[in-house]
Amino acid sequence: xxxxxxxxxxxxxxxxxxxxxxxxxxxxxxxxxxxxxxxxxxxxxxxxxxxxxxxxxxxxxxxxxxxxxxxxxxxxxxxxxxxxxxxxxxxxxxxxxxxxxxxxxxxxxxxxxxxxxxxxxxxxxxxxxxxxxxxxxxxxxxxxxxxxxxxxxxxxxxxxxxxxxxxxxxxxxxxxxxxxxxxxxxxxxxxxxxxxxxxxxxxxxxxxxxxxxxxxxxxxxxxxxxxxxxxxxxxxxxxxxxxxxxxxxxxxxxxxxxxxxxxxxxxxxxxxxxxxxxxxxxxxxxxxxxxxxxxxxxxxxxxxxxxxxxx
Amino acid sequence: xxxxxxxxxxxxxxxxxxxxxxxxxxxxxxxxxxxxxxxxxxxxxxxxxxxxxxxxxxxxxxxxxxxxxxxxxxxxxxxxxxxxxxxxxxxxxxxxxxxxxxxxxxxxxxxxxxxxxxxxxxxxxxxxxxxxxxxxxxxxxxxxxxxxxxxxxxxxxxxxxxxxxxxxxxxxxxxxxxxxxxxxxxxxxxxxxxxxxxxxxxxxxxxxxxxxxxxxxxxxxxxxxxxxxxxxxxxxxxxxxxxxxxxxxxxxxxxxxxxxxxxxxxxxxxxxxxxxxxx
Numbered sequence: 001x002x003x004x005x006x007x008x009x010x011x012x013x014x015x016x017x018x019x020x021x022x023x024x025x026x027x028x029x030x031x032x033x034x035x036x037x038x039x040x041x042x043x044x045x046x047x048x049x050x051x052x053x054x055x056x057x058x059x060x061x062x063x064x065x066x067x068x069x070x071x072x073x074x075x076x077x078x079x080x081x082x083x084x085x086x087x088x089x090x091x092x093x094x095x096x097x098x099x100x101x102x103x104x105x106x107x108x109x110x111x112x113x114x115x116x117x118x119x120x121x122x123x124x125x126x127x128x129x130x131x132x133x134x135x136x137x138x139x140x141x142x143x144x145x146x147x148x149x150x151x152x153x154x155x156x157x158x159x160x161x162x163x164x165x166x167x168x169x170x171x172x173x174x175x176x177x178x179x180x181x182x183x184x185x186x187x188x189x190x191x192x193x194x195x196x197x198x199x200x201x202x203x204x205x206x207x208x209x210x211x212x213x214x215x216x217x218x219x220x221x222x223x224x225x226x227x228x229x230x231x232x233x234x235x236x237x238x239x240x241x242x243x244x245x246x247x248x249x250x251x252x253x254x255x256x257x258x259x260x261x262x263x264x265x266x267x268x269x270x271x272x273x274x275x276x277x278x279x280x281x282x283x284x285x286x287x288x289x290x291x292x293x294x295x296x297x298x299x300x301x302x303x304x305x306x307x308x309x310x311x
Numbered sequence: 312x313x314x315x316x317x318x319x320x321x322x323x324x325x326x327x328x329x330x331x332x333x334x335x336x337x338x339x340x341x342x343x344x345x346x347x348x349x350x351x352x353x354x355x356x357x358x359x360x361x362x363x364x365x366x367x368x369x370x371x372x373x374x375x376x377x378x379x380x381x382x383x384x385x386x387x388x389x390x391x392x393x394x395x396x397x398x399x400x401x402x403x404x405x406x407x408x409x410x411x412x413x414x415x416x417x418x419x420x421x422x423x424x425x426x427x428x429x430x431x432x433x434x435x436x437x438x439x440x441x442x443x444x445x446x447x448x449x450x451x452x453x454x455x456x457x458x459x460x461x462x463x464x465x466x467x468x469x470x471x472x473x474x475x476x477x478x479x480x481x482x483x484x485x486x487x488x489x490x491x492x493x494x495x496x497x498x499x500x501x502x503x504x505x506x507x508x509x510x511x512x513x514x515x516x517x518x519x520x521x522x523x524x525x526x527x528x529x530x531x532x533x534x535x536x537x538x539x540x541x542x543x544x545x546x547x548x549x550x551x552x553x554x555x556x557x558x559x560x561x562x563x564x565x566x567x568x569x570x571x572x573x574x575x576x577x578x579x580x581x582x583x584x585x586x587x588x589x590x
Contacts, residue, residue, distance in 0.1 A: 028407075029407045032403040032406060032407035035399075036401060036403075036463055039456070039460045039463065040464065043456065043457060044426060044461070044464075045422075046437070047434045047437035047438045047441060048426075048433060048434055048437075051429075051436060052433065054437065055433075059436075105331075108331075112328050112331070115324065117324060117328060119332070120328075123328060123332055126331075126336050127331075127335060128572060129335070129569070130335070131572070132517075132565065132568040132569045132571075133565050134520065134521035134538075134539050134565065135523060135539075136540075136543050136561075137539075137561040137565050139546075140342075140546060140557060140558070140561045141339070141341070141342045143546065144338075144341055144345050144554060144557075144558060145337075145338050145341055147554070149354075149356075150345075150353055150354070150358050151358075152337065152341040155357060158357060186335070186338065243427055244427070246430075247429075247430045249431065249524050250523035250524060250539070250543075253523075253543070267430075268430055271432040272432060275432060275435070275436060276528060281436045284432055284436070285432070285433055285436060288429070288430045288432045288433035289433070292430065292433070295428060
């Protein structure tokens with residue numbers, strides 16, 4: 001009864017009040033969004049724009065230092081800076097190496113975890129633990145594994161009678177970068193695995209069964225059913241992984257701090273040293289700008305190729 | 312999924328799984344074992360996987376000598392404050408993003424992806440300058456502010472997924488029944504959103520707890536250092552005998568996020584996080 005009595009009232013009020021209500025809705029939306037958007041604007045968008053601008057100045061650490069616009073001077077200097085090129089090469093090796101290995105290993109693990117295997121539960125838990133660890137702790141953990149005297153790895157080689165393989169993994173010029181890359185893979189694999197596993201579980205069972213009925217081999221079904229269905233997830237997670245790896249800092253800072261002899265000096269570490277050890281804010285920001293442009297360029301090439309393959 | 316594999320196929324699968332378990336598990340076991348080894352076992356020429364004379368002395372030492380205790384308290388404060396603030400700020404905005412079409416919403420969500428792209432070094436210098444201007448450089452308040460802003464884009468994205476999962480009809484039904492907008496939010500939306508709020512708080516807590524770079528650059532006073540920074544400083548102190556307390560401290564630093572991940576995993580499997588995944 002009450003609804004019947006109220007209905008005409010609502011209808012009467014409806015059309016006449018609409019524009020007014022619409023406007024109040026708009027204000028309400030902005031009021032709801034304001035507490036989020038304002039801090040993001042002030043402490044994220046604005047600093048970013050200012051950071052980009054700093055890359056075109058000679059800003060240095062210290063109060064009351066005059067900052068002047070220098071245009072492309074920083075970039076000209078970067079071009080001739082051998083240390084920068086070296087660190088950039090290492091960064092590329094690191095980012096590509098870690099991302100590719102991470103992806104391949106994570107795909108294998110996700111495929112295994114998607115099967116009815118025993119110990120699957122243990123593997124699932126273990127696969128997530130490194131994700132839960134702070135990067136600093138991951139660094140410390142692997143420092144213990146690589147430790148020249150008290151480390152797990154050297155002791156393992158001793159036990160299997162391969163004492164010749166014992167070395168100072170993080171201190172040796174030739175092993176430092178591969179050792180650090182392995183840690184990056186270990187640390188980043190869990191997230192990639194979980195995402196790929198979620199993707200695998202979304203692949204239609206019917207498609208597989210239909211393909212199996214048609215007599216397709218396991219490899220064929222993987223290649224022509226699973227992979228295409230998984231492609232969007234793969235592109236998304238590898239792109240993100242690449243960005244994260246390129247910008248990663250804490251892990252390698254703890255492991256080697258860029259050493260030995262700059263063999264693991266990732267661009268982020270290099271920029272950090274420029275900014276906070278030598279106080280060259282402008283130069284460090286310029287380095288950051290170059291990295292953003294390079295990441296975008298590399299991603300664009302990658303995404304375009306993937307898109308073309310998809311068509 | 313791939314039908315019944317052959318016996319050799321199965322064996323190969325188990326072999327691969329064993330490989331993964333070793334790769335993923337052994338470093339963790341090593342950390343655990345080192346944390347329980349007394350100093351004289353740590354300096355032994357050939358260390359063993361299982362401590363022959365386990366001790367909890369390392370845990371005590373880590374927290375008394377290296378001031379990791381104070382750092383842990385600092386981390387707890389900063390992370391809790393970040394979690395609470397992030398939820399309070401993200402709640403209204405995520406509701407607006409989920410329920411009303413707005414270009415601002417798309418822009419905010421786009422920022423999630425875009426902000427991943429930029430190296431911290433571009434942000435840290437201007438942020439440092441801004442914080443110094445308002446007197447918040449080298450304070451926990453400044454750090455919390457940065458953590459909240461940094462967690463916000465993802466928190467918004469995640470939380471608005473939860474809001475979307477609440478059927479609009481429920482709200483409409485309540486308002487037809489005569490509930491005011493505030494009442495609808497409080498009685499209908501808020502209780503249903505609780506898991507999402509918890510998940511958002513956890514996300515914000517963990518990212519603050521684990522964060523290293525901003526804490527390293529923004530906090531200069533050693534007494535104010537957070538746990539990751541204190542641990543990283545600890546690494547610099549050489550000496551094999553010191554590895555025990557270092558491992559113990561690292562283990563304790565992992566506990567909160569480990570507990571939260573266990574919690575999240577249950578949520579993930581129960582499907583209440585599905586909304587966050589689907590976006």
